[in-house]
Amino acid sequence: MHPLRKRRLLVVVFILVVSSIGVALATYALRQNMNLFYTPSQVAADTVPGDVRIRVGGMVVRGSLTRTPGDLGVSFRLTDGNDELLVHYTGILPDLFGEGEAAVAAGYLRSGRTLEADQVLAKHDENYTPPEVADAMKTGHAARAARDAGAQGSSAP
């Protein structure tokens, strides 16, 4: 390779390496700020700021969704598998919000263990299934659970 071109090639490599290192260091320093939300475990461990608006994300615990009669108030618990956080919210939930699905709630922590949310967002996963397949999977699971329960029941005595 021509020495002049070789030098220019080195300049290009230098630009790439230096900018990569710079951005890597900056994103590493800001890693907590890169996250959209805290987890319920982080809230339980008191590692989140108390008096600012925060977002907490997790899965909506099955059976935890309750609605206050008469208005749009709802409360539910978010979990990350370790800890749970109770969320109060007044307003319209997104269509895809549901128990057993992921959600992100934004608001202020009250007395450390409850989130007064002013916004609730549904988080969708990367799976896409046609309705028939989803139904078939659901009935398949149910049939299997019933069979397992039946097998256990018959072997019990």
Add this chain to the structure above:
Amino acid sequence: MARRWQWFHRLGSPPGFYRASGYWLPWLAVAAALLLGVGLVWGLVYAPPDARQGNSFRIIYIHVPVSFLALAGYYVMAVAGAVHLIWRMKLADMVMTAAAPLGAALTFVALFSGAVWGKPTWGTYWVWDARITSMLVLLFLYLGVVALRQGFSNQEAAGRACAVLALVGTVNIPIIYKSVDWWYSLHQPATIRLTAAPSMHPDMFKPLLVMILGLYVFYALVLILNTRAEILARERRTGWVRELAMGRNQD
């Protein structure tokens, strides 16, 4: 050795590329129209709806291919910039100039279609999560290259400055791609992965593949058209462009 590289040098010269690409255009246009036509009808009409999202998931047939090309197109621009920096190849500089507005348009469509999908799915048009914010940075990088080009009166200096900006910006591409895995974000992780089967039913996935392929061809077509326009604009005072213009006038 010299003979073997002759085709490359002929293709690398602006008039050589202009002539050769003229023969590719009809093929690319037909392939892009066929693939995009089939993919759109298949995806928007015949693919089954999603069990949870219903029909709103169909925006994936625009959003994902366009986002793919917005990212891949940045590498096209950056590699062209590097080639221009190292070998001072005029055609590479023209390709870089042609790729910037195209990439900006694709990035805008990706952001816009994502916002339209976000409202019914997440409950908001916009959220400052890592994926969406880094994608917005990509839009500004593309627009930055376009603006930087306009800011110079000297074509040589403009080419070198744009190439450096394009190269620095490549850092953003892996960040966009991995943002959903590295940080907690609202945007879901990738459905299509190199190392695993797609987490999507085959009936929905096949039209998506056709659309992605179609958009690659469409990108190549538009990039070549843009480059040809750039060649004519920059070489307008040369003999071969004059001849071309005269020849066209005589027909």
